[in-house]
Amino acid sequence: xxxxxxxQHKQKQAINKTIKKLVVLVFAMFGFGFALVPLxxxxxxxxxxxxxxxxxxxxxxxAGVDSQRxxxxxxxxxxxxxxxxxxxxxxxxxxxxxxEMKLVKFYAKNQSVRDIVGQAVPSVSPGKAANxxxxxxxxxxxxxxxxxxxxxxxxxxxxxDEELPEDVSTLTLSYTLYDVTEKSDS
Numbered sequence: 001x002x003x004x005x006x007x008q009h010k011q012k013q014a015i016n017k018t019i020k021k022l023v024v025l026v027f028a029m030f031g032f033g034f035a036l037v038p039l040x041x042x043x044x045x046x047x048x049x050x051x052x053x054x055x056x057x058x059x060x061x062x063a064g065v066d067s068q069r070x071x072x073x074x075x076x077x078x079x080x081x082x083x084x085x086x087x088x089x090x091x092x093x094x095x096x097x098x099x100e101m102k103l104v105k106f107y108a109k110n111q112s113v114r115d116i117v118g119q120a121v122p123s124v125s126p127g128k129a130a131n132x133x134x135x136x137x138x139x140x141x142x143x144x145x146x147x148x149x150x151x152x153x154x155x156x157x158x159x160x161d162e163e164l165p166e167d168v169s170t171l172t173l174s175y176t177l178y179d180v181t182e183k184s185d186s
Contacts, residue, residue, distance in 0.1 A: 065099040110146035132161040
């Protein structure tokens with residue numbers, strides 16, 4: 001019987017060691033999951049994936065216009081669930097030469113009986129083109145407060161950078177409109 005005591009002690013040590021490893025693994029997995037969102041954002045910023053555009057106004061570029069090349073820019077919009085607004089581009093697509101400044105407008109109407117503050121979040125497809133779509137002025141830079149049944153035209157002034165890869169001839173700019181009334185300072 002004395003032979004089993006050291007064996008049981010070794011088994012307990014092995015089990016305790018395994019439990020410690022599993023606890024460390026659980027904490028490591030939690031930490032990785034917590035860090036995943038900021039890491040993904042950094043990855044998208046570096047690679048241009050996910051179509052995220054800049055949240056700040058680009059400076060006006062005084063370089064020339066590449067009149068030898070034409071790029072089609074398409075506009076689509078949607079509202080997030082729960083925001084009773086009508087939201088749409090006033091033109092569905094425009095043809096531009098890289099470096100050429102364009103102004104387009106979007107229409108929004110608050111179809112609710114209450115005041116709502118909206119925020120539009122842009123995305124460009126294909127994702128690799130996001131870094132080349134330069135917004136000079138955009139309603140997406142600010143919250144858009146609309147009173148009940150109020151309607152508004154919102155401006156987007158942009159250009160497509162001349163450095164846009166040659167294989168990209170069509171960009172799609174998509175906006176999703178969210179209700180940020182509760183988060184707004186207004």
